Every structure is written in structure tokens, then in C-alpha cells.
Amino acid sequence: MDTMIELPAMRRSAELAPNTADADSRTVEVIWSAGARVRRSTLFGESYDEELSLDPAHVRLDRLNAGAPFLKVHEIDTLDAVIGSVVPGSARIENGRGIAQVRISERADVEPIWRDIQAGHIRAVSIGYQVHRFDISKPDGGRELWRAVDWTPFEISAVPVGADPAAGFRAKGEHHDCVLHRRDAETSEGASPMTDKTTPAAPADDTPDTAATEEITMPDDKTGAPEAQTRAAETRCQPKAPKPEAPDTEVIATRAREAERDRVSTIYDLAGRLNLERSFAEDLVKRGTDIDEARRLILDQVAAKSDETRTFPHVSIPLGGRDERITRRDAVANALLHRYSPTLFQLEDAARQYRGMTLLELARESLGNAGVNTRGLSRDEVATRALHSTSDFPEILSVVTNKTLRQAYEAYPRTFMLFCRQVLATDFKAMHRVQLGEAPQLLEVGESGEFKRGTLGESKESYKVKTYGRVVAITRQTLINDDLDAFTRIPAMYGNSIAQLESDVVWGIITANPAMSDGNALFHATHKNLAGTGAALAVDAVGAARAAMARQTGLDKKTVLNIRPAFLIVPAALELKAEQMVAQNLVPAATSSVVPQSIRTLTPISEPRLDAASATAWYLAASPNQIDTIEYAYLEGQQGAYIETRNGFDVDGVEIKCRLDFGAKAIDWRGLYKNPGA
Incomplete structure (x- = not known):
């Protein structure tokens, strides 16, 4: 049975091979897929395994071979995010692996990334792809296996840490149609099966049919929390159900008990899988909340928790325990301090790349690091934005001013400190x-005498x-x-x-x-x-x-x-x-x-x-x-x-x-x- 659903673009971790970097042609080889089987999660259904088929007949390489972009951390809303492109015609499948060659841009702001790739510091890449058709099967006693038999890789990105393949769909974006072909299901007599580019056939008459609904829920790209809405695809492949006869009282009671057990188990299961407090689930059960309302309240609770603690799909791991932004800020400040006084402030290795840059060039660099596109901006606009933006340039100036002030303050001779005593005041009160x-002098104490008090x-x-x-x-x-x-x-x-x-x-x-x-x-x-x-x-x-x-x-x-x-x-x-x-x-001349x-x-x-x-x-x-x-x-x-x-x-x-x-x-x-x- 085929089912048509809508899916967003998905991400998978891949591997960069820095040892293939060619400095002359500025190219490097990427293994964009090995077809590994990974776990995917849904919100209101069971998790499943996803496998990308690397049969050449199942992979559409047109977009990669047409020069697909090589991006910076999957950014798609700015031209500065493009740091290279796939060499046309280089995308291929060899020995069960997807391979392509990427050429790096010659822009000045991309140069540090290219150097890090050559040095092997940047190894993780991630691919974006769309699946047009899944073949779905379910081994005995196992999870469902969704095997992509028609899919398109469309971009490759350099990332600090490879995306976790078990995290599900990683980005919000436009959705595309995908066919789910279940090999263990048979179409019912009288129903119209669906194919790749078709929609479910409607019943011939006005009688409501029984619709099979599947829900695929994706974690939010920014918070990791489930999205507030689920994508449902309905099929009308079932024959019209006959009108049931009136059940007896025992059947009604049995169905009610089963429905209650299903409601309670569903609420506890959802709350547990989303790491919500058990007391929250118990409250929903005691109040008799139905499943639909419980799902809505659970989603609200997850959204509230995600606002308190935000997580991000790509985590920057600072080298040596320091954040990259702080390291870069200190390096720029050191370059400015060395320019001010080479004898007082020695130039550090990290600051050598900023030596000789003017204040305006450093301001433009800071804006670029903060994601601000400065191309086409005048000198006045760059200066204004650097001083009034979220870039780290004002912090750099603060570091420079503090260090020069402290150095001059400590260098000034304060002769009174030798014979005076320093204390700290807790407030401005007198x-x-x-x-x-x-101390009062001690007095002799006679035998059986008493000690006298002094003041x-x-x-x-x-x-x-x-x-x-x-x-x-x-x-x-x-x-x-x-x-x-x-x-x-x-x-x-x-x-x-x-x-x-x-x-x-x-x-x-x-x-x-x-x-x-x-x-x-x-x-x-x-x-x-x-x-x-x-x-x-x-x-x-x-x-x-x-x-x-x-x-x-x-x-x-x-x-x-x-x-x-x-x-x-x-x-x-x-x-x-x-x-x-x-x-x-x-040797004094005289005793005097x-x-x-x-x-x-x-x-x-x-x-x-x-x-x-x-x-x-x-x-x-x-x-x-x-x-x-x-x-x-x-x-x-x-x-x-x-x-x-x-x-x-x-x-x-x-x-x-x-x-x-x-x-x-x-x-x-x-x-x-x-x-x-x-």
C-alpha cells in the first residue's frame, strides 16, 4: 500500500577527508554518504530505522553534479554562507559510498576555514537531502525499516560537530511529497492504490470511509522540542465499513475499559518519552483528560520547557576549554595593544593574523563574525554598526581600554603605600x-589572690x-x-x-x-x-x-x-x-x-x-x-x-x-x- 505524506529536508552526518586537500586547486574530497542505518524518532508513534539506498538507480545526483553549494552550517538565507561548491560531475557512488569533490571559495573571509580544513581541524560535514519514496517493511519483533529508494542530496555543509543522525529531521523548511510503500500491507478490494505522484482516491459515494492516518513529527531545529503541529497523511484505501449492529452492555463495558487503559498508557508513555514530570502525567490521568486534549497540553508543556533551556543542533566545542569567540576577541585586543606599545604587550601567536589591520578593518571583521553582511557598506555605516550592534567589537575596545588604564595606573609611583595601611570598605557610610x-599592665597575683580587672x-x-x-x-x-x-x-x-x-x-x-x-x-x-x-x-x-x-x-x-x-x-x-x-x-674619613x-x-x-x-x-x-x-x-x-x-x-x-x-x-x-x- 502506498501513502503520500509531506516531509521537510533532512540532514545526515558525513565525513570530510582533509588528506585529499589540494592547495593549488583548492579542492577536497567529501564522503557524503555511506548508507548507514540510523534511528529516527516521531512524537506520537514508534521510532523507526532509516536507510539510504546507494543503488545508483535510487539516488538522484543531478543537483550535486550541477554544482550544489558547499555551505557553512546549513545556512540558506545569506550569500555569505556559501563557502564553496561541488565540482560539477564529481558526485558519484563507488563501493557503496557517495563521494564528491568540493572546491573552496577564494574569498578572504573563507580563507581561515580553508586553512582549518587543510590542517584537519574541520572534519565534520553534513548533507541535506530529500526523500521522494520510502519502502517500508517491519521485520518480526523489530522496528519498522524505512528504506529510501528514491532520494536527492542537494547541499553539503561544513559543521563544527556532525549532526546526530538519531535526532530526526534537523531543519524547518519547505516540505516535499514523499511516497511510503508498505510491502506488508495489501490494498483492499475496491480501493485505488496511490503511486509516486498521486493523491488518495476519494470514495465514490458520500458515505464516510475508514481513513488510516500516519503522523510524522519532527523535532524543532532550534530547540530540539517537537513542533506544535504534526504532519498527517490520510489514505482512503479501506473499503466502506458495514454499519455495526448495536452492541450489548458487556461489549460496551469492555470497550470502555480498553479505551481507558489506552488513554492512561498513552499519556504516561508520551510524558515519559518527552522527559516530563510524572506528576504532570498523573494530573492529566486523574482529570480524565482525553487523548487529543492531553497531546495538546503535553506539547504546550514541552514548548514551555524548551523556552527555559534552549539546545542547538550544532554544538561548538571550544579548544582548550575556551570559547572561540573569546579567543578571537582576546587575539584582536592583543594585536591592538601590541600596536600601542610593543614593549609592554608582546604579540601572541593568535594575534598575528590581525597585525597591521586598521580599526575599521577590525570592525568589519567583527561584524562578519557576528553574521552581519558588510559588503557594500560605507566606512561610516561599518563604524556605526560595529559600535551599536551585537558584534564583539565594543567588547574588544573595552578590553583594550581596561588593560591600558590598569597598566598606566600600576606603573605610576605611589610612595605612600609603604608606610600606610590599606583596608576595604563595604559601603559609603562613615x-x-x-x-x-x-594593654593594662599585669599585676602580681598573690597566693589565693584574685585577678584584678583592667581596661x-x-x-x-x-x-x-x-x-x-x-x-x-x-x-x-x-x-x-x-x-x-x-x-x-x-x-x-x-x-x-x-x-x-x-x-x-x-x-x-x-x-x-x-x-x-x-x-x-x-x-x-x-x-x-x-x-x-x-x-x-x-x-x-x-x-x-x-x-x-x-x-x-x-x-x-x-x-x-x-x-x-x-x-x-x-x-x-x-x-x-x-x-x-x-x-x-x-670607610668613613672621621669618627664623626x-x-x-x-x-x-x-x-x-x-x-x-x-x-x-x-x-x-x-x-x-x-x-x-x-x-x-x-x-x-x-x-x-x-x-x-x-x-x-x-x-x-x-x-x-x-x-x-x-x-x-x-x-x-x-x-x-x-x-x-x-x-x-x-
């Missing part, structure tokens, strides 16, 4: 820092993190003019500016001499950290300052803290003098010229910001590990310079926002000492 005094003295300082920022716009004119400096030097200058701002805030505390929580200035005679009479930087003066720091007491004014300075801080005018003082004087070891252990810090306040004043500072001095804070998660980019709204281009969340405060005066100088 932070209260307790200035702990000395900690404390004083409180407070400050908070502030936000500093600026926005600069880079327009499409910058991209058209290939002005790389806008994406590199401007962020680098921002990096310097941020580091300078941090230094200004911290050193401003030293030069401004702000009031502490007790109402006295940071450097004050009451705090015993300010020399009464200024003295030039010399061994005697430094010795007197060291002694003053060692005699500092706790908040109880009694406990001696014995603070040891670790840093000698001077303005730029005294930098050479400070270095000479701490230098190792191996000997510099004590305690002074030579000081680390000199020269800061030009101190010259504006005084070119003669010098300072000593203790290590922050011994006692608090000045504390500086970043907002947690935003340490140091932070930059953001976005597509411009007020300007036609990209906006770069630079931000710093930073604050600083002198916590304790006892770790610092100042001498006004001569």
Missing part, C-alpha cells in the same frame, strides 16, 4: 577606627570612602580615522590621573596637618611628634626624632610604647641628602662621619608633593605593622581604577567612564614625627 591604647584606653577617628569619576566619549569619527590613541592613550592618561588623585589625597593629610579626634593637629606639641625647633636633616637631628618616637606613651600617659621608625620621608629637595645619610659608609646602623636601616621615601608645603621639613614614620599611621580604603570589589564602556546615547560612539572609590585618614599620630627643618 567608618570608625578605634585608636587602641596600651583598654581608646580614641576614635572616622572617615568614609568618596567617589571620583569622569566620562569621555569616543565617536565613530575616531574609528573611521583609525585613531588608536583614543582607545589607548586616553585610558592610560586616566590611569595616571587616578594614581595621582590617590597620592594627592594621602599626602594632603601630611601637608594639611588636619585635626584629630582630640581637637589637636596631627603634628602638634601636645602629641609629642613635632620638633620644637627646626633642624636640618642630619644624624643628630634624626637621632633626636627617633628618641622622641621611642618615648611615646599610651593613652594613659604612662606606658612607654618604644616605637621604632622605619621610613625617612623627605621632599624632593632633600632626596639626595637622605640617600647619602642611609648609604653604607664603609660614621652613620649609626639604626639610621642606615631607615628606608628613604622622596615625595615632591611635600616641596610645595616646605622644601626643608622632613618626617619619620613607623611601619603600619607596629602601629597605625595613615589608613586608606577602597570600596570592596572596586579596588583601584575601574572603567566601564557603553554604547553612546548622547553621542554617536562609545562612552568610557572612569571611576575611583577611595578615602584616607590619619588614624594615630604616635607613628609619625615631623621636623620643620632648618
Whole structure:
């Protein structure tokens, strides 16, 4: 019995033979079919086996031999998807295998694909074909076998991973007629059998006939979910059924039980095969939902699940655990950074193919990788689309700006970090820092005596993190003019500016001499950290300052803290003098010229910001590990310079926002000492 149904184009995995690649003719051999038997699935019927006959009389090679297209991942809606074609006349069947020769296009955007084919990286291809006639048989105890005895291969595609042959129909598209010939069925007397190009014959009279219906359901190409509608082909090959006699009550009850069992088993079977929750099927059974309504609800549930988790027929497996798009983006960014500073950013192997390309050429490349056809677009249109599209070009610019800003920020000398302590703030509220005094001294405990309680003295300082920022716009004119400096030097200058701002805030505390929580200035005679009479930087003066720091007491004014300075801080005018003082004087000319070891252990810090306040004043500072001095804070998660980019709204281009969340405060005066100088 023959049945006419409609089928979409189908896909099957095939094999590329990279060892047959000819670099001169740009050709490579493809084994487009070996006729293997594969499993196909339907939604509301049993699965079946499909076999492609490779009898030369059963395969229509006209379309392949006419120069069928060699596509990129079965794309059929753009000319850029054509990356080659089948060499006319090369499609043939040899030793039970379908073989053809493919010639690769000479377009620039196809060149990377051709190189990967030659290197053997791309091996998987997939063919698209149409079946015009199936011979269907069913071995005893086995699945139905659908053997294609009239079919047409019409395209070959390069794919990252070969299509799973068991996945069924892989693409949505126009349908074509296909004849199903069942060899184990006989046409009934009086019925008209159907042939390849015929439709079912209608009954001669108006009496409804018994129609045999077959449903073939294809998984959706994008989500893998069944399509919402099924393709049904009806045959009217059955003779008219006689009018049944009225059944008795027992027959009616038996039929009802059988119908109920069929309804329940069908619902559970469908839900299980589509990986739906059993509770969903149980609810349908308990509600008495009929089979037609259950099918509709099951399809709705599958569609809802497919929206939550989308799957794709061709999966890209990143080499080395990295996505191809990220690898390409980093390579382009490295090429731009190397162009900006070859000494700071070494050119990586992956970035060599982008070396020498202008910004506009890279923008066109990014659009092409995103599937945007840039052929015929002006320079202005390319720049506009690259900055305002889903291509990775804005991300590339963001990587470049961030790295240049971070490099310049870290390279700027911030001298305060040696004697100050860094902390992280969780928010922008005021932070209260307790200035702990000395621990209470231990007292002797007599026999059977009790331990006496002591208290900690404390004083409180407070400050908070502030936000500093600026926005600069880079327009499409910058991209058209290939002005790389806008994406590199401007962020680098921002990096310097941020580091300078941090230094200004911290050193401003030293030069401004702000009031502490007790109402006295940071450097004050009451705090015993300010020399009464200024003295030039010399061994005697430094010795007197060291002694003053060692005699500092706790908040109880009694406990001696014995603070040891670790840093000698001077303005730029005294930098050479400070270095000479701490230098190792191996053979002093006189005893009076000997510099004590305690002074030579000081680390000199020269800061030009101190010259504006005084070119003669010098300072000593203790290590922050011994006692608090000045504390500086970043907002947690935003340490140091932070930059953001976005597509411009007020300007036609990209906006770069630079931000710093930073604050600083002198916590304790006892770790610092100042001498006004001569």
C-alpha cells in the first residue's frame, strides 16, 4: 500500500577527508554518504530505522553534479554562507559510498576555514537531502525499516560537530511529497492504490470511509522540542465499513475499559518519552483528560520547557576549554595593544593574523563574525554598526581600554603605600577606627589572690570612602580615522590621573596637618611628634626624632610604647641628602662621619608633593605593622581604577567612564614625627 505524506529536508552526518586537500586547486574530497542505518524518532508513534539506498538507480545526483553549494552550517538565507561548491560531475557512488569533490571559495573571509580544513581541524560535514519514496517493511519483533529508494542530496555543509543522525529531521523548511510503500500491507478490494505522484482516491459515494492516518513529527531545529503541529497523511484505501449492529452492555463495558487503559498508557508513555514530570502525567490521568486534549497540553508543556533551556543542533566545542569567540576577541585586543606599545604587550601567536589591520578593518571583521553582511557598506555605516550592534567589537575596545588604564595606573609611583595601611570598605557610610591604647599592665597575683580587672584606653577617628569619576566619549569619527590613541592613550592618561588623585589625597593629610579626634593637629606639641625647633636633616637631628618616637606613651600617659621608625620621608629637595645619610659608609674619613646602623636601616621615601608645603621639613614614620599611621580604603570589589564602556546615547560612539572609590585618614599620630627643618 502506498501513502503520500509531506516531509521537510533532512540532514545526515558525513565525513570530510582533509588528506585529499589540494592547495593549488583548492579542492577536497567529501564522503557524503555511506548508507548507514540510523534511528529516527516521531512524537506520537514508534521510532523507526532509516536507510539510504546507494543503488545508483535510487539516488538522484543531478543537483550535486550541477554544482550544489558547499555551505557553512546549513545556512540558506545569506550569500555569505556559501563557502564553496561541488565540482560539477564529481558526485558519484563507488563501493557503496557517495563521494564528491568540493572546491573552496577564494574569498578572504573563507580563507581561515580553508586553512582549518587543510590542517584537519574541520572534519565534520553534513548533507541535506530529500526523500521522494520510502519502502517500508517491519521485520518480526523489530522496528519498522524505512528504506529510501528514491532520494536527492542537494547541499553539503561544513559543521563544527556532525549532526546526530538519531535526532530526526534537523531543519524547518519547505516540505516535499514523499511516497511510503508498505510491502506488508495489501490494498483492499475496491480501493485505488496511490503511486509516486498521486493523491488518495476519494470514495465514490458520500458515505464516510475508514481513513488510516500516519503522523510524522519532527523535532524543532532550534530547540530540539517537537513542533506544535504534526504532519498527517490520510489514505482512503479501506473499503466502506458495514454499519455495526448495536452492541450489548458487556461489549460496551469492555470497550470502555480498553479505551481507558489506552488513554492512561498513552499519556504516561508520551510524558515519559518527552522527559516530563510524572506528576504532570498523573494530573492529566486523574482529570480524565482525553487523548487529543492531553497531546495538546503535553506539547504546550514541552514548548514551555524548551523556552527555559534552549539546545542547538550544532554544538561548538571550544579548544582548550575556551570559547572561540573569546579567543578571537582576546587575539584582536592583543594585536591592538601590541600596536600601542610593543614593549609592554608582546604579540601572541593568535594575534598575528590581525597585525597591521586598521580599526575599521577590525570592525568589519567583527561584524562578519557576528553574521552581519558588510559588503557594500560605507566606512561610516561599518563604524556605526560595529559600535551599536551585537558584534564583539565594543567588547574588544573595552578590553583594550581596561588593560591600558590598569597598566598606566600600576606603573605610576605611589610612595605612600609603604608606610600606610590599606583596608576595604563595604559601603559609603562613615567608618570608625578605634585608636587602641596600651594593654593594662599585669599585676602580681598573690597566693589565693584574685585577678584584678583592667581596661583598654581608646580614641576614635572616622572617615568614609568618596567617589571620583569622569566620562569621555569616543565617536565613530575616531574609528573611521583609525585613531588608536583614543582607545589607548586616553585610558592610560586616566590611569595616571587616578594614581595621582590617590597620592594627592594621602599626602594632603601630611601637608594639611588636619585635626584629630582630640581637637589637636596631627603634628602638634601636645602629641609629642613635632620638633620644637627646626633642624636640618642630619644624624643628630634624626637621632633626636627617633628618641622622641621611642618615648611615646599610651593613652594613659604612662606606658612607654618604644616605637621604632622605619621610613625617612623627605621632599624632593632633600632626596639626595637622605640617600647619602642611609648609604653604607664603609670607610668613613672621621669618627664623626660614621652613620649609626639604626639610621642606615631607615628606608628613604622622596615625595615632591611635600616641596610645595616646605622644601626643608622632613618626617619619620613607623611601619603600619607596629602601629597605625595613615589608613586608606577602597570600596570592596572596586579596588583601584575601574572603567566601564557603553554604547553612546548622547553621542554617536562609545562612552568610557572612569571611576575611583577611595578615602584616607590619619588614624594615630604616635607613628609619625615631623621636623620643620632648618
